[in-house]
Amino acid sequence: MESQQILMLIFFCFIFTSSHQYTLITPNQSLKYHETLVSSAGTFEAGFFDFENSRRQYFGIWYKSILPRTIVWVANRNVPAQNSTALLKLTQQGHLVILDGSGGIVWSSNSSKVAVKPVVHLLDSGNLVVKDGESSDNFLWQSFNYPGDTFLEGMKLKSDFVTGPYQYLTSWRNNDDPAEGEFSFMIDTKGYPQQVTTNGTTILYSTGPWNGYLFSGVSWDRTFSLLNFSMEFTNKGISYGYETLNSSEFSMTRLKLNPKGATERFLWSNKRQSWDVVSSYPIDNCEYFATCGVNSICNINNLLKCECLQGFTPKFQAKRDSHDSSGGCVRRTKLSCDSGDWFKEYTGIKLPETSSSWFNRSLSLKECKTLCLRNCSCTAYANSDIRDGGSGCLLWFHDIVDMRTHTNQGQEIHIRLSFSERDPRRNKKRLARIVVGLVTFIVGLTILVWATSKRMKGMKHPKPGEEFIIYEAWRLWNEERPLELMDEILDDGGDLSIEILRCIHVGLLCVQQNPENRPNMSSVVLMLNGEKLLPKPSQPGFYIGKDNIADPESSKQYERCSINEVSISSLEMR
Numbered sequence: 001m002e003s004q005q006i007l008m009l010i011f012f013c014f015i016f017t018s019s020h021q022y023t024l025i026t027p028n029q030s031l032k033y034h035e036t037l038v039s040s041a042g043t044f045e046a047g048f049f050d051f052e053n054s055r056r057q058y059f060g061i062w063y064k065s066i067l068p069r070t071i072v073w074v075a076n077r078n079v080p081a082q083n084s085t086a087l088l089k090l091t092q093q094g095h096l097v098i099l100d101g102s103g104g105i106v107w108s109s110n111s112s113k114v115a116v117k118p119v120v121h122l123l124d125s126g127n128l129v130v131k132d133g134e135s136s137d138n139f140l141w142q143s144f145n146y147p148g149d150t151f152l153e154g155m156k157l158k159s160d161f162v163t164g165p166y167q168y169l170t171s172w173r174n175n176d177d178p179a180e181g182e183f184s185f186m187i188d189t190k191g192y193p194q195q196v197t198t199n200g201t202t203i204l205y206s207t208g209p210w211n212g213y214l215f216s217g218v219s220w221d222r223t224f225s226l227l228n229f230s231m232e233f234t235n236k237g238i239s240y241g242y243e244t245l246n247s248s249e250f251s252m253t254r255l256k257l258n259p260k261g262a263t264e265r266f267l268w269s270n271k272r273q274s275w276d277v278v279s280s281y282p283i284d285n286c287e288y289f290a291t292c293g294v295n296s297i298c299n300i301n302n303l304l305k306c307e308c309l310q311g312f313t314p315k316f317q318a319k320r321d322s323h324d325s326s327g328g329c330v331r332r333t334k335l336s337c338d339s340g341d342w343f344k345e346y347t348g349i350k351l352p353e354t355s356s357s358w359f360n361r362s363l364s365l366k367e368c369k370t371l372c373l374r375n376c377s378c379t380a381y382a383n384s385d386i387r388d389g390g391s392g393c394l395l396w397f398h399d400i401v402d403m404r405t406h407t408n409q410g411q412e413i414h415i416r417l418s419f420s421e422r423d424p425r426r427n428k429k430r431l432a433r434i435v436v437g438l439v440t441f442i443v444g445l446t447i448l449v450w451a452t453s454k455r456m457k458g459m460k461h462p463k464p465g466e467e468f469i470i471y472e473a474w475r476l477w478n479e480e481r482p483l484e485l486m487d488e489i490l491d492d493g494g495d496l497s498i499e500i501l502r503c504i505h506v507g508l509l510c511v512q513q514n515p516e517n518r519p520n521m522s523s524v525v526l527m528l529n530g531e532k533l534l535p536k537p538s539q540p541g542f543y544i545g546k547d548n549i550a551d552p553e554s555s556k557q558y559e560r561c562s563i564n565e566v567s568i569s570s571l572e573m574r
């Protein structure tokens with residue numbers, strides 16, 4: 001919208017009289033002010049241009065048949081040549097140079113390789129290339145390796161895992177000065193790759209981490225059915241680009257970082273013969289980086305757009321009351337870093353920024369959860385790739401920042417909370433699931449009691465089926481994998497697993513070898529309700545070998561973990 005007007009406001013002063021068009025440049029041949037280089041299908045044109053009322057001359061690339069001129073790349077953007085006397089030359093070694101009227105070099109392309117028969121072409125992608133020999137496929141130099149403010153199809157934005165972004169967009173200073181402005185659009189790879197737009201050295205806004213299709217905060221608008229975005233991973237870094245899927249609707253597209261720092265996606269409408277802006281970032285006030293501070297979610301539909309995550313409370317209540325939420329939120333209760341910790345699942349979320357995240361693209365969500373539980377500073381986990389039902393592991397540590405609600409396309413994230421932050425207002429659906437969980441537990445416990453009581457009556461060798469549940473529960477517990485059993489049974493990676501985990505834990509406590517370690521009935525109820533911390537269970541009293549057959553004393557003790565009472569009291573309390 002705005003940029004459409006801006007484009008209209010850009011007046012380029014071209015002198016078309018006696019202009020000459022070339023398809024290639026060879027050494028000793030120079031391109032003067034009125035002369036241009038044209039791509040083979042005539043899509044792009046390269047040459048000198050300047051701005052109205054200015055003697056500054058730039059060598060740039062634009063769409064040949066679109067007016068007003070849409071400049072997509074400028075060679076000497078920081079160092080204009082003066083007056084109408086500049087020249088573009090290809091040296092014998094294969095370097096492109098721009099000379100000003102007095103023969104001084106104002107700009108030069110850098111290629112380390114020395115050419116034998118260098119030649120310059122403008123490709124129909126808009127890439128200006130130097131090749132060694134006309135039929136060579138190897139480029140000694142290409143403009144696509146030096147992006148300006150425009151991201152074209154076929155171009156790549158690149159970032160090294162160690163040294164950071166090295167191919168990224170930089171805005172113009174203003175609409176008639178292509179010199180490097182203060183804004184940059186890049187893929188940050190300090191942690192898991194994410195898109196960031198910076199103002200100088202600070203992040204202005206981010207569309208979030210890559211999710212396999214797009215960046216997490218990007219809307220799956222019309223663009224997504226027309227363009228295929230891709231992030232290539234190597235051991236050293238990433239390469240991000242896009243290609244058009246369906247070009248019958250439009251013939252050209254570009255992404256531009258404008259001088260005010262906004263990112264706009266344009267499609268050229270063949271029907272209307274104009275550029276349509278199909279998306280523009282930042283979308284709204286929630287988009288500005290970390291606008292709500294840490295551990296909170298920005299929801300643009302709320303009166304107070306910043307909302308603390310469950311279990312967190314505003315750091316500065318006074319500031320929050322005056323609608324300043326940038327202080328963020330702090331945990332109400334410290335994590336205990338044991339099996340009491342649980343994860344609250346949020347869906348429809350733009351994932352938090354990932355600069356200090358950890359990832360492994362081949363782990364599953366279950367493995368991801370296990371890893372997170374093992375590290376006390378891990379505060380959240382999610383799939384790194386949402387394609388094909390989700391894969392990969394993304395972990396966050398300490399505070400998380402820059403989340404927002406993203407209802408239609410948002411992702412799922414699991415936030416770690418302490419034992420005491422369980423939501424007391426359980427909804428009906430959850431209650432239903434808990435009942436299912438309890439029933440499972442009761443069935444298991446019934447089997448246990450039945451098996452045990454039989455053994456109490458003098459059975460020497462318990463049947464394998466009778467021992468199976470205790471054996472499995474204890475084995476998985478020891479291997480720190482009890483949730484896996486539950487996840488397999490219930491296909492649920494969230495709260496219910498933690499509920500069941502607690503049931504197994506209580507169940508194991510009820511069958512401890514030493515009767516003194518077994519909880520009494522009232523403790524069991526509190527434990528099942530999550531109102532009492534669970535001690536660590538040791539080996540159950542009656543599952544391995546004849547030596548462990550419990551003494552008659554314990555049968556009485558055991559009855560304190562009575563089935564019916566447990567189920568009834570637990571359900572009543574919910």
Ligand SMILES: *[C@@H]1O[C@H](CO)[C@@H](O)[C@H](O)[C@H]1NC(C)=O
Pocket residue numbers: 027028
């Ligand atoms: C280019 O000019 C230099 C010096 O004038 C000359 O030695 C060289 O042969 C020329 N090269 C071509 C390809 O014409």
Ligand SMILES: *[C@@H]1O[C@H](CO)[C@@H](O)[C@H](O)[C@H]1NC(C)=O
Pocket residue numbers: 055082083100101102
């Ligand atoms: C540009 O042209 C002006 C006026 O014709 C002249 O004074 C000036 O020296 C020229 N500058 C260069 C760098 O050629």
Ligand SMILES: *[C@@H]1O[C@H](CO)[C@@H](O)[C@H](O)[C@H]1NC(C)=O
Pocket residue numbers: 107108109110
């Ligand atoms: C060319 O390379 C040199 C040395 O690596 C560097 O200083 C210079 O800025 C580069 N020039 C361009 C136009 O990239």
Ligand SMILES: *[C@@H]1O[C@H](CO)[C@@H](O)[C@H](O)[C@H]1NC(C)=O
Pocket residue numbers: 182199200204260261
């Ligand atoms: C960019 O940073 C400069 C200098 O810190 C500041 O004056 C300007 O307001 C910032 N621009 C935006 C859009 O945030």
Ligand SMILES: *[C@@H]1O[C@H](CO)[C@@H](O)[C@H](O)[C@H]1NC(C)=O
Pocket residue numbers: 228229230245
């Ligand atoms: C998008 O590109 C990726 C690789 O770059 C490719 O594997 C995938 O099939 C493409 N998707 C479509 C819909 O063409």
Ligand SMILES: *[C@@H]1O[C@H](CO)[C@@H](O)[C@H](O)[C@H]1NC(C)=O
Pocket residue numbers: 246247248249
């Ligand atoms: C391509 O776009 C045209 C026009 O919008 C549409 O009719 C067609 O179904 C699209 N094809 C694909 C493969 O998306």
Ligand SMILES: *[C@@H]1O[C@H](CO)[C@@H](O)[C@H](O)[C@H]1NC(C)=O
Pocket residue numbers: 360361362363
């Ligand atoms: C990711 O996890 C897999 C499976 O555990 C392992 O083989 C691989 O080495 C890990 N990759 C990295 C980069 O840690």
Ligand SMILES: *[C@@H]1O[C@H](CO)[C@@H](O)[C@H](O)[C@H]1NC(C)=O
Pocket residue numbers: 358374375376377378397
């Ligand atoms: C937890 O993860 C952080 C960040 O990756 C790491 O620095 C720390 O060593 C880990 N702690 C443990 C106990 O593995």
